[in-house]
Amino acid sequence: LSTLPENGILAHSLAAMGAITDDEVIRKRLLIDGEGCNSGSHEGGYTQYQCMLSTLSQCEFSMGKTLLVYEMNLRNMENYEKIYNDTEIAAAHEKIAECKKQILQVKRLRKKLHETLKQLEALGKELQHLSHIKENVEDKLESRRKQFHVLLSTIHELQQTLENDEKLSEGSGERGITPPPPLPRPCPQV
Numbered sequence: 001l002s003t004l005p006e007n008g009i010l011a012h013s014l015a016a017m018g019a020i021t022d023d024e025v026i027r028k029r030l031l032i033d034g035e036g037c038n039s040g041s042h043e044g045g046y047t048q049y050q051c052m053l054s055t056l057s058q059c060e061f062s063m064g065k066t067l068l069v070y071e072m073n074l075r076n077m078e079n080y081e082k083i084y085n086d087t088e089i090a091a092a093h094e095k096i097a098e099c100k101k102q103i104l105q106v107k108r109l110r111k112k113l114h115e116t117l118k119q120l121e122a123l124g125k126e127l128q129h130l131s132h133i134k135e136n137v138e139d140k141l142e143s144r145r146k147q148f149h150v151l152l153s154t155i156h157e158l159q160q161t162l163e164n165d166e167k168l169s170e171g172s173g174e175r176g177i178t179p180p181p182p183l184p185r186p187c188p189q190v
Helices: 005-017 022-033 045-173
Strands: none
Touching: 022 045
């Protein structure tokens, strides 16, 4: 850059504006230097020519610098987009891995649920079978109780009959008469 302060301002403003046309750069430079009014003689033409060449080279340098900065910014944007995409891809891979874990967990839970339902169904059938067996056993037990009660009643009646027979035989034995044997009683059916 030039040592003139306006050249630094120009370079800064050019860098800020981005890529602009050569005509605009020359026009602005001439306006800043005050040389755009044709207010000089032909004698100073060579000096002005050299000054214009210097100004043009400074403008070209500024434009080149601006283009380099622009290209660098484009590369940075491409790099940032690539990094962003890579980050998105990595995040998507993590999310996919997490979803796969969740799917496997759900499959295991469903399998366990299916096995548990099978076990519950088998236990339900077994419980129903055992309930049926229990009802049969209770029915048999009730039948046996009734039969046992009838048996006890019959035994008690037989004992009463025997006691009565003994009393009669004691009383008739004194008289010499033997009583006839008692008839068996049929058992009541339940």
